[in-house]
Amino acid sequence: MSTGYQIIVCGGxxxxxxxxxxxxxxxxxxxxKNEMMLPAVLDPWASHALYEAANLAKQNEGSSxxxxxxxxxxxxQQVMMTVAQKVPFELIxxxxxxxxxxxAFDTAAALAEAIGSIPDLDxxxxxxxxxxxxxxxxxxxxxxxxxxxxxxxxxxQGVDELSIQPDGSFRVLERVEGGxxxxxxxxxxxxxxxxxxxxxxxxxxxxxVGMKNMRAVMPSLQRARQAxxxxxxxxxxxxxxxxxxxxxxxxxxMTPEQVADxxxxxxKGE
Amino acid sequence: xxxxxxLTTANPSGSLTKQALEALNLSVSLNxxxxxxxxVVGITGPDAxxxxxxxxxxxxxxxxxxxxxxxxxxxxxxxxxxxxxxxxAAEASIVIAPATSRFNRALSGVxxxxxxxxxxxxxxxxxxxxxxxxxxWLYRQRIAVxxxxxxxxxxxxxxxxxxxxxxxxxxxxEIEKIQVDLPDECLKTTVSGEEKKSAAQxxxxxxxALLLVAGAGxxxxxxxxxxxxxxxxxxxxxxxxxxxxSLGSSKSLVDxxxxxxxxxxxxxxxxxxxxxxxxxxxxxGLATCCHGEEPHTVGWRFIKERRAINSDTNCGWAHGKxxxxxxxxxxxxxxxxxxxxxx
Numbered sequence: 001m002s003t004g005y006q007i008i009v010c011g012g013x014x015x016x017x018x019x020x021x022x023x024x025x026x027x028x029x030x031x032x033k034n035e036m037m038l039p040a041v042l043d044p045w046a047s048h049a050l051y052e053a054a055n056l057a058k059q060n061e062g063s064s065x066x067x068x069x070x071x072x073x074x075x076x077q078q079v080m081m082t083v084a085q086k087v088p089f090e091l092i093x094x095x096x097x098x099x100x101x102x103x104a105f106d107t108a109a110a111l112a113e114a115i116g117s118i119p120d121l122d123x124x125x126x127x128x129x130x131x132x133x134x135x136x137x138x139x140x141x142x143x144x145x146x147x148x149x150x151x152x153x154x155x156x157q158g159v160d161e162l163s164i165q166p167d168g169s170f171r172v173l174e175r176v177e178g179g180x181x182x183x184x185x186x187x188x189x190x191x192x193x194x195x196x197x198x199x200x201x202x203x204x205x206x207x208x209v210g211m212k213n214m215r216a217v218m219p220s221l222q223r224a225r226q227a228x229x230x231x232x233x234x235x236x237x238x239x240x241x242x243x244x245x246x247x248x249x250x251x252x253x254m255t256p257e258q259v260a261d262x263x264x265x266x267x268k269g270e
Numbered sequence: 271x272x273x274x275x276x277l278t279t280a281n282p283s284g285s286l287t288k289q290a291l292e293a294l295n296l297s298v299s300l301n302x303x304x305x306x307x308x309x310v311v312g313i314t315g316p317d318a319x320x321x322x323x324x325x326x327x328x329x330x331x332x333x334x335x336x337x338x339x340x341x342x343x344x345x346x347x348x349x350x351x352x353x354x355x356x357x358x359a360a361e362a363s364i365v366i367a368p369a370t371s372r373f374n375r376a377l378s379g380v381x382x383x384x385x386x387x388x389x390x391x392x393x394x395x396x397x398x399x400x401x402x403x404x405x406x407w408l409y410r411q412r413i414a415v416x417x418x419x420x421x422x423x424x425x426x427x428x429x430x431x432x433x434x435x436x437x438x439x440x441x442x443x444e445i446e447k448i449q450v451d452l453p454d455e456c457l458k459t460t461v462s463g464e465e466k467k468s469a470a471q472x473x474x475x476x477x478x479a480l481l482l483v484a485g486a487g488x489x490x491x492x493x494x495x496x497x498x499x500x501x502x503x504x505x506x507x508x509x510x511x512x513x514x515x516s517l518g519s520s521k522s523l524v525d526x527x528x529x530x531x532x533x534x535x536x537x538x539x540x541x542x543x544x545x546x547x548x549x550x551x552x553x554x555g556l557a558t559c560c561h562g563e564e565p566h567t568v569g570w571r572f573i574k575e576r577r578a579i580n581s582d583t584n585c586g587w588a589h590g591k592x593x594x595x596x597x598x599x600x601x602x603x604x605x606x607x608x609x610x611x612x613x
Contacts, residue, residue, distance in 0.1 A: 017568075021413060108382070138391060139389075144378040148379045153350065153455055154347055154459050157374060176464065178474060180464045183464065183465045184462065233419075234415075235418050246590050248593065249593065251595065254596065256598055260607040263596075
């Protein structure tokens with residue numbers, strides 16, 4: 001019997017953070033202008049979750065890492081070309097919308113269904129990972145709902161560290177208010193872990209890992225199920241980019257002493 | 271008719287936190303604006319009566335509580351069980367709670383249990399045409415949306431600092447205690463406390479009026495071709511001591527360390543602001559040695575007055591992201607600034 005963990009990482013795609021985003025009206029509600037043309041990346045916090053999952057799997061023989069991702073198939077294929085080079089994983093693709101206007105409940109339902117249909121799923125070894133918030137919807141809701149749908153009630157959000165104790169329990173550090181970590185110990189899986197930044201840097205590209213992953217990515221994309229249509233979704237009345245352009249005053253001709261004087265007045269002023 | 275449940279956790283001191291009072295004020299306003307609505311206050315944790323009395327004049331028709339030793343620990347399983355029991359007991363159609371780490375962790379799961387829907391990071395709630403309408407942000411504060419939902423119960427997590435706190439005189443209230451039976455699975459997690467992992471908690475001050483952001487430039491080679499990380503640390507710490515400012519960071523220090531550069535050891539991911547960091551709500555913000563790229567500046571959305579010190583006239587801040595950009599050497603400026611602040 002395997003002593004490894006079954007680690008499922010939930011992660012969506014988001015527009016590259018350097019892209020300009022503009023909301024437009026579409027027949028189904030708001031959408032991003034030229035959404036399919038925008039370069040996309042795996043969600044940053046979900047990426048951290050994936051790296052932490054791979055690290056945990058490496059340290060625990062017999063563990064597996066699966067990445068469950070919902071996005072338009074073409075986008076997924078594009079992004080996987082990069083992500084697949086980072087760490088070993090098996091992709092479970094779901095064909096569906098990935099923008100921030102989709103409802104967390106619908107996304108969670110699709111993710112939970114995909115996880116629940118994994119043939120050899122062993123909940124006693126199951127760790128569901130993901131980013132604690134996405135860079136699209138930014139809700140911080142999806143993982144909790146996935147957990148509830150899978151019947152997992154030991155959940156952690158904003159996690160920066162997960163370590164396995166000698167007795168097999170998990171020590172978890174979660175971000176709480178005021179820059180501190182809450183320390184918890186969970187006796188055993190199943191657990192839901194919403195990662196913040198973690199402690200690992202982005203792994204370098206490994207072409208061998210990439211080639212191995214991509215052999216399974218393409219069939220997974222071909223098998224990708226279509227996500228169900230939304231129900232009871234948020235009724236958008238407006239979606240706008242706020243006016244953020246400021247009249248910037250560029251000060252070039254002040255000495256450090258003059259700048260310091262100016263800043264003191266500003267800091268001490270109302 | 272809406273039944274509004276305001277949820278909070280009991281505070282050992284007996285008074286609610288500022289963030290909880292802000293969410294309560296919004297709940298009271300919503301109750302007043304909706305015809306035939308009802309407000310219920312739900313409290314979890316020990317000695318809920320004391321906390322309830324501190325807000326006795328809020329106009330709630332009922333005060334309900336889940337008490338017990340098991341509910342003192344901020345963990346998902348017991349919190350979710352308590353919040354679920356309170357929402358069921360109140361027969362709530364709208365549940366409002368402050369966006370603390372505790373509610374952020376558990377409330378969306380509770381919404382799933384009750385077949386409700388949840389909206390987080392809510393920055394405004396109002397009534398228009400007898401419908402409740404909210405505002406929240408998508409894409410990490412880059413797109414603002416307004417809208418409503420028909421599905422009930424509707425769970426709303428209110429961001430801190432978006433309204434004024436509720437103020438009332440304490441008064442006696444009668445508490446209805448709600449019994450919650452916990453299965454063993456709910457007690458599988460034990461919270462042992464909080465950890466001071468680094469100096470970060472000494473430099474993050476959410477209530478400060480001023481935010482100082484230290485960018486990656488502090489750890490780059492300076493004009494003399496040398497690194498000056500130690501001097502940078504002295505200057506930044508000196509500024510924080512003199513002003514009581516909160517410290518933010520513009521770039522992952524883990525990544526910087528991975529690139530073989532010197533790092534500022536008192537900065538961690540906890541200080542990070544922006545796309546993969548926090549979105550603080552200080553009145554003023556001063557960015558130093560930070561280029562002002564979009565992934566960082568999205569975290570400045572709620573900083574009202576912004577200034578930057580940068581040696582590059584073409585930095586991101588100069589393109590409409592700051593009110594004032596000083597083109598200067600931050601080492602020299604902070605040195606002079608600290609001298610003046612110490613006077």
